Amino acid sequence: MTFSLGPKATSAGYRLAAFDTVGSTNTEAMARARGGERGPTWFVTTEQTSGRGRRQRAWVAPRGNLASSVLEVMDVTPAVAATMGFAFGLAHAAALQRVSVEANLRLAGSDRLNYLLKWPNDVMVRGQKLCGLLVEAEAMTYGGLAVVAGIGTNIVAAPEGTPTPATSLYALGVHVSAEELFAAQSDAWVEFRGIWDNGRGFDEIRKAWLERAFGVGERVAIKVGTGTVEGTFDTIDETGCLIVRTAEGKRTPITAGEVYFGTVASVGAA
Structure with a gap:
């Protein structure tokens, strides 16, 4: 399969840059922004060789996993841009729920897959880390703030020996390709990007995020x-x-x- 945007993302004017392999989708997106790219553009691959998580930790996506980043150039402050990460996490959790329908039909009651959001940047399922999210922002010389939101999803494999145990969609019984998940993700982002609305809708995003929050009260x-x-x-x-x-x-x-x-x-x- 090849990567393609979902129909909502296409209608909303998003563009796509897909790579067979790339060092980091976030790095590629920000480099394009410095070169004049204003987006909105998705950068995506099934093999990332030198990705970064928070605090510059390595985030390598082996072949078959999904690394995806969206570039948006907007007129907001860095503090407001940081809240975009909550909308981005919600969008990805919604996409994961949509591609997990078949798996959840096979599961009963409490075994059903429910994707939760761990502050500030992880997607969790059954107490295990499935995705890591990173939002970066940089003022552009041509004006505006380039904001890149990236997420790495363990589809076929998960790292071992991490402080918080990690899992993959394959291990959870969700048989979906990186390409299928990305199409759902790009469409879900259109929805939650619209709600967030350059920070103006963060109150609604905050309420929705808390409904999916991992560890509240713990x-x-x-x-x-x-x-x-x-x-x-x-x-x-x-x-x-x-x-x-x-x-x-x-x-x-x-x-x-x-x-x-x-x-x-x-x-x-x-």
């Missing part, structure tokens, strides 16, 4: 610099910060950090 530990904040994951605020309620009842906003839930929180806090 014990959490966040490594922030050289320290650790521990407590209960309370909510996210109107700017997208994670709110932790400490044992003393204080509500502490977290803008960035390494997040560990449940039993993993004990490891993260150590």
Whole structure:
């Protein structure tokens, strides 16, 4: 199969740059933006050799997995651009649910697949990491802010030995190709991009995100610099910060950090 945009994405004017293999779809998208590309354009591959996650961690997508990034140039502040990641995560979770219909028909009750969003950038299923998301922004010399939202999805294989166990769609019994998932993702993004509306619709996005949030009400530990904040994951605020309620009842906003839930929180806090 070859990559193609979904019908909604095509109608909305998105373009597509597909690669047999590429170092990083995010890097390629931002390089194109610096060269004058204004988007909206998707960059996609089934083999990424030097991708990056948060904090410059390597994110390699072996052949058959999906690495996809969307480039949008807009007139927003970096703080507003950061909230786009919540809409992007919702779009991908919605696409995953759509391609998992057949698998869920075979499953009963609590075994059904439900894709949840872990602050700030992961898609989880059955307590395991399925996807990692990265949003980057850079002011362009020709005007506007180039925002690139990228996500890597474990379709045929998942890394081993990660702090949070990882899984793949294949291991979950979802038999879908990278090309099929991407078409669903590109259409879902049109929907959630419209709701987000350059940040104006973040209140609605925030509510929808909290309905899919992983770990709300659970014990959490966040490594922030050289320290650790521990407590209960309370909510996210109107700017997208994670709110932790400490044992003393204080509500502490977290803008960035390494997040560990449940039993993993004990490891993260150590």
